[in-house]
Amino acid sequence: MARIGVFICHCGENIGRTVDCPAVSAAAVRMPGVVHSVDYKYMCSDPGQQMIKKAIVEMKLTGVVVAACSPRMHERTFRAAAAEAGLNPFLLEMANLREHCSWVHADKAAATQKAIDLVRVMVAKARRDRALRPIRVPVEPTALVVGGGIAGIQAALDIAAGGKKVVLVERGPSIGGHMARLSETFPTLDCSQCILTPRMVEAASHPNITLMTYSEVESVEGFVGNFTVTVRHKARYVDPAKCTGCGDCFNKCPLKNIPNEFDAGLGMRRAIYVPFPQAVPNKPVIDAAHCTMLQKGKCGLCAKICPRGAIDYKDQDSLVKVKVGAVVLATGFQLWDHAAYGEYGGGRLADVIDGFAFERLASASGPTGGLIKRPSDGKEPKTIVFLQCCGSRDDKAGKKYCSKICCMYTAKHAMLYRHKVHDGRAVVFYMDVRAAGKGYEEFVRRALSDDGAEYVRGRVSRITRKQDGTLVVRGADTLAGRPVTIEADLVVLADAVVPRPGSEKLAQIFGVGYDQDGFYSEAHPKLRPVETAAAGVFLAGACQAPKDIPESVAQASASAAKVLGLFANPELEREPIIARVNRATCAHCRACISACPYGAAKDFDVLDRAGKVLRTVVDVNEGLCQGCGTCAAVCRSHSVDLDGFTGEQIHAELNALL
Amino acid sequence: MMKALRQEAAKLLQEKRAALIIGFAEREGHPALFISKPEDCERLFYDVSCRQNLAAYLSKPEVSARRPVAIVASLAALRSLVVLTAESQAAPGQVLALAVDKDAFLGTFDVAGAAELLRSKYPDLGPEKALLERVGELSKKSVVERAAFWAEEFAKCTRCYACRAACPGCYCARCIVEKNAPQWVSTAALGHGNYSWNIMRAFHQSGRCTLCGACEAACPQGLPLMVLNAALDREALEEFGARPGYDPEGKPVIGSWSAEDDHSYMR
Incomplete structure (x- = not known):
């Protein structure tokens, strides 16, 4: 006889x-099977949890329904409380009265x-x-970054x-990311390369870190603690084992005029670089x-020059599988393409740069x-206009959000320019200056007072180019309440x-x-800011x-x-929401075996007793099953059920609504 | 033709390549005949009025206990044999087919041979023209008209499950219609239960049905079950390129997937 408590x-x-x-x-206590019902201000708080625990013991509850927020928020909390009171945690269900009810109705x-x-639906469920036991699976103590x-x-x-192993996958030919491109960093103006490059070398030489550059994640299988990740090593055409990095090849490569992405297209690189x-x-x-060798089959100079014979024009992409227990996504950012802003030249003006x-x-x-030289003619600019919020805080043509770092780096740019060109004019157009951070406000103040940056509050409406190459910046000074026109270099x-780009695809993969x-x-904007909804996948940085x-x-x-916390345990407990086969009625048609995306049905x-095979049926590997329920859907005789979400339970839930 | 069939069947029994022959009797309705003695093979009969699909017996425990088994198999029954092998219901090497097509005896085939014969000589078996025309006519009607048509047809169903018993694809140890915790399909021979049952039966055969017609022949109420079957057969072929009964290692349309499947509906 069920004795359900509703909270x-x-x-x-x-x-x-x-x-x-x-x-x-009051309505819940009259529902069939319910023996106890109570409401409280904060059920997740300690007194709330105590109420549940006390009722489980005193009322001899066989099941609990907590009608509160989303199970994603607090199911774990309440199940832990039930377990402490001696009730199997999987006998506790949550009815979502917040996201599914109060927040969406008036x-x-x-x-x-x-x-x-x-509540009636969850009581029926x-x-x-049934009491379920958590599944224990071993953890592969290697992380993928x-x-x-x-x-x-x-x-x-x-x-x-x-002390744990790491596989660091980088899409480009070198690690370092955007930080390697920065000149100096706010708010201390220390040299970016000087603080970053030792870290890069350390990462490359650390015995626990395997570096995979020029590589991309192709696909992922498995689950927290046991991911199998397929990484595509893109063809480098240079054997890194033979190459000593002497540089003969890229000094001799006849193709000299390929814009270098690293230099934002301002510098040039060769085809081998x-x-x-x-x-x-x-x-x-x-x-x-x-x-030209790879495109037209002519040249081959670098292969002739290379003293180590490291060049291989027949190199192919290769796929490597790595087994990892956790993943850190740190795919970073890029700058929005201001070509969308036609009034700022639509990306066609050489001297309007990012x-x-x-x-x-x-x-x-x-x-x-x-040396500060402008791209069009290499002249030293005597007036530079900096525009903040280009594409940020503009939900029409750009992005709704604040990009956060621009106020600071613009102040830094103005400062650096004034340090290099003493007679130059640095004019900054801004909407607000957002300098929340240790030493940030002081830094901006320094740009203003010590380094003479001119800050104009207002937006720029138009940038045009005069015949002599001077840029005419027209905007508004909203503090003075008048239009401004500045001639800038x-x-x-x-x-x-x-x-x-590609971040959405990667998100889908993981x-x-x-x-x-x-x-x-x-996973949670305040309390789980580095976790994601995918267990074992964490976030770092601007991604x-x-x-x-x-x-x-x-x-x-x-x-x-x-990640280290996850790896601290040799085994991981997993929710036992897995498929279960009714061996008595399984006809072994094998539909579930071909349908299972995880290879768990076997x-x-x-x-x-003598070991003779009576019948062959299907069984589910607990470690591999993810509880997706595909097998239950394809089984014609409904011989597969999902623990915690059985056909009987779903049916009862539907009936409770009718 | 009959003579060749009988001789071959007797030979299989004599050479012990089969312990049991399942064929058709000559008497009215051409019921199934179970023969284990070579001399009884004289009683075997076949013509196009033999509409039962003898492959349906292969998954019965009484028959599988007497393997090796040979069945008299029309082209559709050959396809059923291939489907059953793919679904691990017919042990390869334990089942032979005495293949017949209209008034010709084609010889004895194991499953691999049957699949090869089908692929080489009969690569595009499908619904007959008259049946396709009926499907076409019905699909021209509006959804409401179609639903009304089927409601009227299904109202005649007495839930005798003769269709299920006749079908080689219906081999579940316990059919979902007989499960009661929960009872997904009402067992009363009325309205929505009849509707659910008949649609579900057809749906469970989609991508597996070999269009043998045994279900419709078995139905005492004369429901046009083959119209449903043929419509789903076309659907499986057009949407997924599925032609069941040609590959003993083939995967079911419902229950298989590949990474190349259309994902455009997901975001």
Whole structure:
């Protein structure tokens, strides 16, 4: 005989505002099988949990329904409480009165009736719950880090320092990411390369880290603790084992005029190249799209020159499978393409550049050796206009959100320019200056007072180019309330921060959610900011939202801590929501075996005591089954059921609504 | 033709290549004949009025206990044999087919041989023209008209399950219609239960049905079951390129997938 207890949570005002919780409680206690019902302000709080535990013991409850928020939020909490009181945690169900009811309705009477219905449904399910035992699966203590920028490097180093193996996969030929492209970093103006490159070398030489550059994640199988990831090693056409990085090949390659992506197109590279001199690994790759040997079968100079015979024009992409227990996604960002803004030249004006281009101009290792020269004619600009919020905070043509880092790097750019060109004018157009961070406000103040940057509050409506190459910037000074026109030699746009291309595909591969802009979704915006909805997959850096370096590094270390926590146990407990085959009625048609995406359904011989095969049926491997229910759907005789979501339970839930 | 069939069957029994022959009797209705002695093979009969699909017996425990078994098999029954092998219901090497087509005896085949014969000589078996025309006519009607047509037809069903018993594809140890916790399909021979049963039966055969017509022949109420079967057969062929009964290692249309499947509906 079922003895169900129902616990209705007000969730502060969240549920209580729209749902008459005492009325739900009064209705619940009259439902078949319910012996106890109570409502409370915060059921997830300690006194709330105590109420549940006390009732389980005193009322001898055989099942519990907590009518509160989404099970994603607190099912774990309440199940743990039930377990502490001695009730099998899988005998506890949650009715979602918040996301499914109070948050989406306004009419209190109707919402209350719906809440009662939702409780009745879960009571019908709870009456048919069976005690289940968690499944224990071994954990593969190796982590995969996707993305070799500062976030990925930091996560890899921290995990490696914790004594666990790491596979660091980077799409480009070198690790380092955007940070390697920066000149100096706010708010201390220390040299980006000086603080980053030692980390890059450390990551490459760490015995626990396997570096896979020029590689991409192709597919993923498995689950937390036991992922099998297929990585595509793109053809480098240079054997890294033979190459010493001497540089003869890329100094002799006859193709000299390929815009270097690393230099934002301001510098040139060859068809065989390392993206920058401090690259890790410092071994070239051949850009197959430009190489004449690979395109037309002529040239072959680099192969002739190479003293080690490392060049292989027949190199092919190869697929490598790695077994990992956890994944850190650190795929980073790129700048929004301001070509969408026709009024700023639509990307056609050579002297209207983005932030990265300015970084490369200001960088000592950049194409100009650190001299500020404008791209069109190499002249030193005497007036530079910086535009903040280019594409950010514009939900019409650009992005709705604030890109967070632009206020700071624009102040830095203005400062760097004034340090290099003392008689130059740096004018910054801004909407607001958002400098929340340690030392950030002081930094912006310094740009204004010590370095003479001119800040104009207002937007720029138009940028045009005069015959002599001067750029005419027309905008409004909203503080003075008048239009402004500035003649500038160079304009730097602080383009919005957007996710890397392909980030949505990668999210689908890993089963990670993403928002409308393509940024990865964390499991909880406040309390689980580095986890994702996919167990064992964590986030680091700007792939989640625009972030500066310290934030990216902090999140990377947080992800590493999560990974190390996961790896601290040799085994992992998994929810036992898996398929179960009724061997008595299984006809062994094998439809489930071909349908199972995880290879969990397998032939199983039913033996007699002498070991003779009586019949062959299907059995489910507990470790592999993910509880997707595909097998239950294809079974014609309904001989497969899903524990915790049996056909009987679903049927009862539907009946409770009719 | 009959003479060749009888001689071959007797030879199989004599050479012990088969312990049991399942064929058709000559008497009215041509019921199934179970023969284990060579001399009884004289009683074997076949013509196009023999509409039962003898492959349906292969998954019965009484028959599988007497393997090796040979069945008299029309082209559709040959396809059923291939489907049953793919679904692990007919042990390869334990089942032979005495293949017949209208008034010709084609010889004895094992499953691999039967599949080869079908692929080489009969590669595109499908619904007959008259049946396809009926499907075409019905699909021209509106959804409401079609539903009304089937409601009227299904109302005649007495739930005797003769269709199920006649079908080689219906071999479940316990049919879902007989499961009661939960009872997904009402067993009363009325309205929605009849509708559910008949649609479900046809759906469970989609991509597996070999269009032998045994179900319709068995139906005492004369329901046009083959119209449903043929419609689903075309659907499986057009949408998924499925032609069941040609590959003993083939995978079912419902229950198989590949990474190349159309994913455009997902985001």
